[in-house]
Amino acid sequence: MDLVVRVAGAAGQGVQSLGEILARAVFRCGYFVHGEFSYHSRIRGGENAVTVRIRDRPVFATSEQADVLVALNQEMLELYRPWLQEKGYLVADERLISSGEKALTLPAEEWARKELKQPLAAGVVLLGAAARLLGISLESVKNAVAEVFGEKAEPNLQAAEMGYARSDTKPFMGGLPCFGRGETMFLTGGQAVGAGAIAAGCRFLASYPMTPGTPVLEFLAQNAQAYGIVVEQAEDEIAAINMALGASYAGARSMVTTSGGGFALMVEGLSLAGMIETPVVIHIGQRPGPATGLPTRTSQENLLFALHAGHGEFPRYLAAPATAEDAFYLTMKAFELAEKYHVPGILLTDQFLVDSFVVVPALDPGKVAVQNHWLSPEELEKMERYERFALTESGVSPRALPGLSKHLVLVDSDEHDFYGRITEDLGIRKVMVEKRLRKEQGLAKELEAPWTYPQGSLRGRTVLLGWGSTFGAIREAVEILNEKEDGYAHVHLRELSPLPTEALERVWNQAKEVIAIEGNATGQLGKLISADTGLRPHRLIARYDGRPFTSSGIVQEVSR
Amino acid sequence: MNREAYLTDGVEIAWCPGCGNFAIRQALARALGILELPPERVVLVTGIGQAAKIAHYVNVNGFNGLHGRTVAAAAGIKMVRPDLVVIAESGDGDLYGEGGNHLIHNIRRNVDITVIAHDNRVYGLTKGQASPTAAVGYKTRAQPFGVISRPLHPLALAIALDAAFVAQSFSGEVERTAELIAEGVRHRGFSLINVLHPCPSWNRVQTFAWYKERVYSVEKEGHDPRDQAAALKLALAEGDRIPTGILYRREGPSFEDLHPVVSRTSVALSPLPQPADLRPLLARFQ
Secondary structure: OEEEEEEEEEEOOOHHHHHHHHHHHHHOOOOEEEEEEEEOOOOOEEEEEEEEEEEOOOOOOEOOOEEEEEEOOHHHHHHHHHHEEEEEEEEEEHHHOOOOOOEEEEOHHHHHHHOOOOHHHHHHHHHHHHHHHHOOOHHHHHHHHHHHHHHHHHHHHHHHHHHHHHOOOOOOOOOOOOOOOOOEEEEEHHHHHHHHHHHOOEEEEEEOOOOOOHHHHHHHHHHHHHHOOEEEEOOOHHHHHHHHHHHHHOOOEEEEEEOHHHHHHHHHHHHHHHHHOOOEEEEEEEOOOOOOOOOOOOOOOOHHHHHHOOOOOOOOEEEOOOOHHHHHHHHHHHHHHHHHHOOEEEEEEEHHHHHOEEEEEOOOHHHOOOOOOOOOHHHHHHOOOOOOOOOOOOOOOOOOOOOOOOOOOEEEOOOEOOOOOEOOOHHHHHHHHHHHHHHHHHHHHOOOOOEEEOOOOOOOOEEEEEEHHHHHHHHHHHHHHHHHOOOEEEEEEOEEEOOOHHHHHHHHHHOOEEEEEEOOOOOHHHHHHHHHHOOOOOEEEEOOOOOOOEHHHHHHHHOO | OOHHHHEOOOOOOOOOOOOHHHHHHHHHHHHHHHHOOOHHHEEEEEOOOOHHHHHHOEOOEEEEOOOOOHHHHHHHHHHHOOOOEEEEEEEHHHHHHHOHHHHHHHHHHOOOOEEEEEEOOEOOOOOOOEOOOOOOOOOOOOOOOOOOOOOOOHHHHHHHOOOOEEEEEEOOOHHHHHHHHHHHHHOOOOEEEEEEOOOOOOOOOOOHHHHHHHEEEOOOOOOOOOOHHHHHHHHHOOOOOEEEEEEEEOOOOOHHHHOOOOOOOOHHHOOOOOHHHHHHHHHOOO
């Protein structure tokens, strides 16, 4: 099954809550859902839509077509009607619909105004009607209303009941019976990054608000007291990363969260992290650029920027999570690797991943080992002399924190000697460059193989190659394509620095054709692979209109 | 401890002969001695410039970061390790030019750090351009027609923002500078000590003798440092007299006192979470 319900209205009409109520109602019944938000950069008016997909198996992509459209105003009704399936249903206030049109209509606004004395509850009335149309039980809807609205549930509970009870029993779309729910969780990608950070022992976060990086700031702020985290809204992004590096030097696992523009301001700080070998995790929620671009839309335009940002040469870890579940584990891993190798760990997500809610298998923090990677006071006391940048085979120098022993800890953004003192000895300079770069060899061994579907050889297959949050759309596209002709495969990169060049060479050796699928106009992953291996994707399917990929869009492009 | 314990030996000092930075280094070491602080409990955060090299010439922990970002890094350290004494030290270009925003907002936060500004009204390391505190008309190779912009008054700025502790001294008075630094470190909340000093290589106007003739002690003239309006008046006074001493101080809770997490613990040293600790958080997603 694959049912798509879209709720669309103006900002301020509660569209987001309506989508979440619907999704939570079916989540409680055992279904998997994916909810995608599409909105303008404003607080009132404009376009605001949530597209909820309901499936009996995990779903990580959105859909253009909808089976049900709940329209809260005329403008949204006109905008989204072309995307309603032929057999689909429109649910709207009766004032918006001319008679004779196939639609479920109610005087929702009138009831909300006159009976409930709360005009905003009209949307919930329509949702109640839509729930009946879909065959969701009233009880499930009311429980979800209580969950989403909390103390403000009344008069919305009444509104849901009104819409449900007063709408006709026909039409009826077949029903969504409840079944036993497995061990699953309902969350957004932004919450997954935040929860992963907390699970990894994040102790400090500084951030200047910027969409779509902000949900991570807010999530950590709201959990700061319970988990002992210092969360500070910085005066600018430059402050954020320098505060984070100070905190990290002092021993706190530290993080910043931003978008491309804010990261641009952090770049000198990123280079400092490379030089003073101080761990920091940088979350970049991508949105379309250049400059301010489209603040509330999605993109994959910052891959090459994130990989090449920072003057000078130093290793970094970069992960682009495929799903919210993946975001949880990769955030934990980014913290661990940053701490273990004293490098920046970059998490590259996007608006689509951060804002979408989704049902995932229950998250288990025990899957990623979290441990201290610095010298204990006892170990330090035994050392006669301590040098922060001591030469080692791995390039990783044992790390001490200031104030835990008699040993002093000195770091310097200038080139420095083993102790950390500023130096212009060019022999030492060469040794230090090599020491820093050697850490990349260890990092490379920590990476998982790219995800491949179907498993086994890619020989003779056309490979759809993607990275990051396009995972769900590409996977579905390959499944659809293979139903017709079993000649396609999906290779997905989630860890892009260091780049797994050997695995990529195998893909090119076996595949008939490689098609890169990217949320940017220039094919940045293709360029990256080409620069490191000389291999080029045969084709590029690019999307750069600010909207996420869908399986139908990819199938159409591949078959062209 | 005596001041020698805080001074590095065997490290070549890259300052010019006659530079006021030597005296400020002596004053800092003396201040640490007055406070009897074990070197490992102190972090000296510096930026870039001649003054910022002091992190390599004093025997404490050091974070020699980026130009202008000194105060931001210092605040980050203090927020997660209130058990450490954090001193941020750099030049006027670093603290008042490139890093002005961080100065303003950390005064607002009232983080318990001590900022020591080396103010010589000129950029030393980049060879003599005007700094934000340079006087109107001051000519350099980069400002051949003379400075047009009005100088920044760091003391007035800090007093207007209600900083917890605002003082000024002259590098020619080492003991007094040391006492002011020590008092700034002792004072809870954000402390700024602006240390005026000559730059024999580039600044031919504000020489040692020039300062010597102009500085006076505000204590001796009966100034009450609790009086914000009077402090502002002294800081903005035009003419040939330059105030030194504590211009302004106020008591009150610092960032650390008010913050619900920082007031409880040094978060950097809390044990890492165990998977079971995450249960209440993850349960909300179920």
